[in-house]
Amino acid sequence: MFADEDLDSVSVESVWRKSQQGAQESVRVKRSATADAHLVLFCVTRFWFCLFQRACQTPAVTTEHAGVQTGSKTSRFTQTEPQEQMDPKRVFSGSGSDPPGLVDFLRRVEELLIRELEKNSRSHAFDGFRANWEERSQQVSHLHRLEHPGAQEQGLHVTAVSWSCTGSVIACAYGRTDDGDWTNQKSCVCLWNLDRRGLRPKQPDLVLDVPAAVTAVCCHPERPALIAGGLYNGEVVVWDTSRTQDPVLAQTGMSADSHREPVYQVFWVPLEKKGEFGVLSSSSGGRVLLWTVDPDQGRMVLVAAYAFVQQQVPHSSRLKARGGSTVGVTATALSPWDPDTFLVGSEGGLLLRCSFSSQTPAAVTSEGRSVTPRAPAVFSFRPSGGPVHSIHCSPFHRNLFASAGTDGLVQVRSLLQADPLLSVRVSDSYVFQVQWSPSRPLVFAAATGRGEVQIFDLARKSLRPAGTIQDGAPGRTATCLAFNSQNHRLLAAGRSDGSVGIWRLSSELMEQRPSESLQLEQIANQVAE
Amino acid sequence: MAEVEETLKRIQSQKGVQGIIIVNSEGIPVKSTLDNQSTVQYSALIHQLVMKARSTLRDIDPQNDLTFLRVRSKKNEIMIAPDKDYFLIVIQNPSA
Numbered sequence: 084m085f086a087d088e089d090l091d092s093v094s095v096e097s098v099w100r101k102s103q104q105g106a107q108e109s110v111r112v113k114r115s116a117t118a119d120a121h122l123v124l125f126c127v128t129r130f131w132f133c134l135f136q137r138a139c140q141t142p143a144v145t146t147e148h149a150g151v152q153t154g155s156k157t158s159r160f161t162q163t164e165p166q167e168q169m170d171p172k173r174v175f176s177g178s179g180s181d182p183p184g185l186v187d188f189l190r191r192v193e194e195l196l197i198r199e200l201e202k203n204s205r206s207h208a209f210d211g212f213r214a215n216w217e218e219r220s221q222q223v224s225h226l227h228r229l230e231h232p233g234a235q236e237q238g239l240h241v242t243a244v245s246w247s248c249t250g251s252v253i254a255c256a257y258g259r260t261d262d263g264d265w266t267n268q269k270s271c272v273c274l275w276n277l278d279r280r281g282l283r284p285k286q287p288d289l290v291l292d293v294p295a296a297v298t299a300v301c302c303h304p305e306r307p308a309l310i311a312g313g314l315y316n317g318e319v320v321v322w323d324t325s326r327t328q329d330p331v332l333a334q335t336g337m338s339a340d341s342h343r344e345p346v347y348q349v350f351w352v353p354l355e356k357k358g359e360f361g362v363l364s365s366s367s368g369g370r371v372l373l374w375t376v377d378p379d380q381g382r383m384v385l386v387a388a389y390a391f392v393q394q395q396v397p398h399s400s401r402l403k404a405r406g407g408s409t410v411g412v413t414a415t416a417l418s419p420w421d422p423d424t425f426l427v428g429s430e431g432g433l434l435l436r437c438s439f440s441s442q443t444p445a446a447v448t449s450e451g452r453s454v455t456p457r458a459p460a461v462f463s464f465r466p467s468g469g470p471v472h473s474i475h476c477s478p479f480h481r482n483l484f485a486s487a488g489t490d491g492l493v494q495v496r497s498l499l500q501a502d503p504l505l506s507v508r509v510s511d512s513y514v515f516q517v518q519w520s521p522s523r524p525l526v527f528a529a530a531t532g533r534g535e536v537q538i539f540d541l542a543r544k545s546l547r548p549a550g551t552i553q554d555g556a557p558g559r560t561a562t563c564l565a566f567n568s569q570n571h572r573l574l575a576a577g578r579s580d581g582s583v584g585i586w587r588l589s590s591e592l593m594e595q596r597p598s599e600s601l602q603l604e605q606i607a608n609q610v611a612e
Numbered sequence: 613m614a615e616v617e618e619t620l621k622r623i624q625s626q627k628g629v630q631g632i633i634i635v636n637s638e639g640i641p642v643k644s645t646l647d648n649q650s651t652v653q654y655s656a657l658i659h660q661l662v663m664k665a666r667s668t669l670r671d672i673d674p675q676n677d678l679t680f681l682r683v684r685s686k687k688n689e690i691m692i693a694p695d696k697d698y699f700l701i702v703i704q705n706p707s708a
Binding site: 185186190195206595601 | 615616619622623626627628629634636642643680682684686689691693695697698700702704706707
């Protein structure tokens with residue numbers, strides 16, 4: 084229908100005025116024959132009936148001819164297969180037309196399905212049945228005993244252990260747990276990589292020398308090279324083990340902002356900006372401080388400060404105020420479910436629930452501190468009978484946490500009520516640390532003053548421990564323990580003779596049973612009398 | 613349509629039911645009570661499983677065919693009722 088054609092240009096000479104624009108140049112037009120005829124007619128009529136002339140001009144059109152030749156040719160074909168698009172917007176149409184045949188299908192199938200569902204809910208066919216996918220070990224077995232002879236000569240105890248985020252490196256902090264005085268004793272933090280082939284238990288892979296005793300250590304949850312530590316003299320230090328010259332990345336130094344008393348716990352907390360972490364440190368001077376790391380200057384910058392004063396602690400009618408005016412914080416725990424809540428235990432046995440975002444200023448004199456301290460305590464639980472050494476929030480239930488102190492009891496408490504839900508007598512002497520298992524909701528482990536690590540399973544009806552780990556000579560306190568969150572089989576326990584034992588747990592202590600979450604829920608919903 | 617919704621509600625009200633997904637014969641979810649990501653995951657994987665189970669049975673005995681498939685796991689049980697055009701997948705936790 085349409086074909087390209089070259090037609091001569093049409094020009095009509097003006098009868099009224101001489102043309103002003105100069106030579107009109109011909110313009111090549113490619114159009115269909117019929118359309119062109121109309122155009123010609125139109126132009127002609129325009130020129131005959133109007134009294135003025137319009138002219139247009141285009142700049143010179145240059146044309147060139149060039150020739151190209153291909154030397155060799157290949158031809159290829161491709162084809163794609165139509166992909167089945169899973170269009171998520173198309174599905175789950177609550178309203179609108181249902182696909183054809185759906186109603187009939189459901190009619191056919193519904194009765195059969197409901198019968199099967201009912202039978203299944205009543206069935207006992209699979210009770211206690213478990214498939215054997217992995218080799219099951221019945222016992223807890225000892226894997227390694229890690230020691231640092233240099234620290235042992237000085238008589239240092241292991242004060243804290245922490246697994247790195249990859250689960251293969253363990254960091255052990257040395258210091259003393261029985262000293263009450265200031266010491267100038269140097270100590271160290273030792274790292275062992277357990278996945279290395281040439282693991283030497285008597286020789287750490289890396290030794291970080293520290294000028295004072297280390298009382299707390301925590302590995303960064305995302306970057307395996309960063310380790311935060313709290314010292315006996317109140318400093319908080321961050322080490323970067325990937326640096327060869329000076330592993331100290333940042334430290335607080337002894338400024339007006341820092342702690343004055345031993346730092347008993349350090350944690351990495353996620354800050355508001357995603358991906359960044361700050362260090363939360365708590366000391367027995369009654370202060371909890373949040374720092375960010377400034378690696379260029381090698382300093383830690385104080386971001387928020389929380390101070391505990393006896394008058395500002397919320398009291399219920401049954402609680403009596405104990406001790407002096409400051410509340411010495413000996414244990415802290417972060418809640419993995421609620422980033423705003425943290426729990427604090429004190430030397431006097433107080434247990435407090437606190438909030439990061441509280442705005443009430445603390446009743447302490449801020450002597451030259453850059454950030455005004457706030458009072459974060461929101462709720463006070465029934466105090467335990469002695470200093471609280473350890474608190475840990477359950478990773479499986481948002482309201483449960485366990486607390487342990489010098490009275491030999493581990494109390495399972497709920498965030499919602501003041502009284503403990505369960506008290507489990509773990510040992511006759513002090514309990515230094517308690518931690519929930521990362522794989523079984525009902526299991527927790529406690530490090531006792533007798534040297535044993537007791538593992539309790541709340542699913543059992545009896546009050547005796549499900550497992551006891553006794554390493555070497557009794558009489559040496561087990562001061563700290565840590566479950567490996569990547570490799571759920573491993574448990575590290577540090578002792579006062581300077582050795583750290585790595586244990587592999589039995590399958591029973593590790594694998595979750597089908598109704599455990601339900602039982603945990605039941606425990607949490609109990610109301611204490 | 614109301615009848616489809618009512619049927620789904622009846623099934624959902626059975627003890628321990630955690631989720632229901634209806635998948636068409638190509639493996640594309642048509643209705644679901646779970647969130648988007650889980651639904652897409654379940655429907656793609658279970659569709660393959662049902663096809664494999666059916667072909668296994670028919671290879672063993674060509675006169676036989678799959679009527680119902682139950683997959684029991686540590687945490688729950690997945691029940692699949694297959695048909696020519698659709699599958700109905702129900703996830704139930706019997707001990708809950």
